[in-house]
Amino acid sequence: MRDAEHGVDVVVIGLGATGGLAASQLALAGLNVVGLEAGNWHHAGEFAMDDIAQLGRNSLGAAKVNGEVPTFRADSHQVAERALLNVGNLMMNGVGGSKTHSTNISWRMSPWNFRARSETIARYGAQAIPEGSTLVDWPLSYDDLEPYYARVERLYGVSGAAGNVGGIRMREGNPFEGRRSEPYPSPPLRRSGWTELMKAAASSLGWSPFPTPASIRSVERDGKKACQYCGFCTWNGCWVDAKAVPSSIGIPEAIETRRLDVRTGARVTSIDVDGDGVARGVTYVQDGQARRITARIVILSAFTYENVRLLLLSTSEQFPHGLSNRSGQVGKHFMTHTFVLGFGLFPGRRLNAWSGSNAQGTAVADFDAANAEHPDFIGGGVIMAGHEIRPLLHHRFAPPGVPRWGSARKRWLAENLQSLGWTYTLPDELPYEDHYLDLDPHVTDDHGLPVIRVTQKLRPNEIRQYEYLAERMREWFEAAGAAEFWHTPIANSPINTHAYGGTRMGEDPATSVVDSYGFSHEVPGLVVLGASTFPTSGGVNPTETAEALTWRTVDRILEIGSPLWG
């Protein structure tokens, strides 16, 4: 192994949505930062509108999926199996991380989410918390995070229509959203025949539809182009660089200061601590060589599964059960989002929904958080009608009863695929005592290291949520005039791109791993970023909340300065 290098203020593990933002903002503020990314830079030439490459072969994500993908089991009596789904595992390595190829829908969580436990008990009593759930309040409030949501939206030119600015209700936006200090910096993505059809239908039901907010430019800004509505947004990078990915915004500026050193093809194998249990740096492999780097602060931002895995693999005399895991809390309180997709047919209509991004949508928050009355379950989710009906993907979603092959299938596809619309929802799955991540005892990756094992199943509270939201989707499609409605089965998505917990934040070190800034309770100098720190999953896409928390952490690091490190 080469001698360790010294003199770096911060080493960041993983340059995705959170690591990329942290690395660039810390460097821009004057710190010396090394960013280690297991993947590579990606460029527009890789982003063709080609679904064999993107969906079939998952050209951007296959390496991460096949190399890191966890195993899965429903409960501890079962043996976990590799969940090798090439389509559906929306995660990738690379500078910019999974924001490169995800849909980039960009939400703030609801104020209720931050106090989900207290609010539930106040409204329905303690017995409403499902048995076995470890539901807690977050250790910070929506108001604490609000200025950072605003800052992220401003940096990235997030596009949307505000519903509540400074307490003033704005008709075009989400009436349930938390109070914002400023409107969105960019108007919503373009409206379409499909988004407006569903908007009218929602309004006719007395719901309050609004444009889905997106971390995608709707207008040119700072010399960067806007969305071209190509229809290949998810599982694909953006050929005009209209998605707000850290590799495009933040990292280039930081590299120019010469204080950010991005190293690609660099996979961290352990986080190193000294004899006092203080984080001192990392060991990583690059070009087949093991290297060490010391730094005052180690930021772990490799996404939920890898955050947990690296902590569990980083054992030492001081931390025999994994770094920051004397409490036994690492891996605990794992949650995921089981997506439910709803479909409707509009015979004779050509929806042209294969165009655009799935972030180009109409959303309703009437059934998210505690916005509606449903005493028989805790949680809720937004429902979004979006775009990107792709023949190679959506032919699979023909309703039950349509044969999987043959003339009858051919006829169904010919008559219906262009008349197919869809919605999706991502209900708020609660944390439970026996849902967790740990190291698989049998399965290893290419380096011989154990992969993560997921133990998790659907519980009655979550099933009731999905059924409720599926019924709302049915109502929505019926109001829109659909002749037929169906939805995907309510079943676990074994390894989901929305993954939460495992290093949850909290004030009590006995029941959490980090504080509200992501600072490890047990390990000075160790910071964890990303949805692995979330105590609850919420009913919206996670990225903007992870980004806002990250920026708050950056400010805190800069504010505290040297007392942070040992």
Add this chain to the structure above:
Amino acid sequence: MVAEAVGASVLTDDARAVLEAMLECVHPADELGPGAIEVGLLDYIMGQLRGPLQRFVPWYVEGLEELERHAATTTGTSFVDLDRAGQEAVLREIESLAPGEGPALRQFFDLVIEHAYEGLFGDPAYGGNAQGAGWQLVGYPGPRPVLSAEEQALDHVRPASAASIYTIAPFAESGPT
């Protein structure tokens, strides 16, 4: 990158004949349009088996043999010699096999269906979707990098295109990997 000449021997001639018959059942020629072979689904699969889907070659070799065995056992005739209705009956039987009765054969059929639809709806550069027949079937106007507001209006019709994305700027210089 169009598939190389479809003579390379990833599969024996007999195995290819069985696969051809299977594919024609999955996507038959009818009044809606041409069938699997004419649309290039065999070319697509053979091309992929020589490259990115190489790891599935054993599945195809064993699956096609197993299918032949199943047909011989249940009908007394080889799969290729059955008429269309007979072949479809065999495939439906395979679909309804209980988990203990032949999971590999059932999974192989699932795989063929998966690959057949990739060939049908995928970019023509890979050898399937010949003349954009798959896209034409479902009224999909073909991939393009820029779409206008007008094209996203309900009931707007853009003329069907068979153009591979690799014939359109800025992807015309590159090609599928």
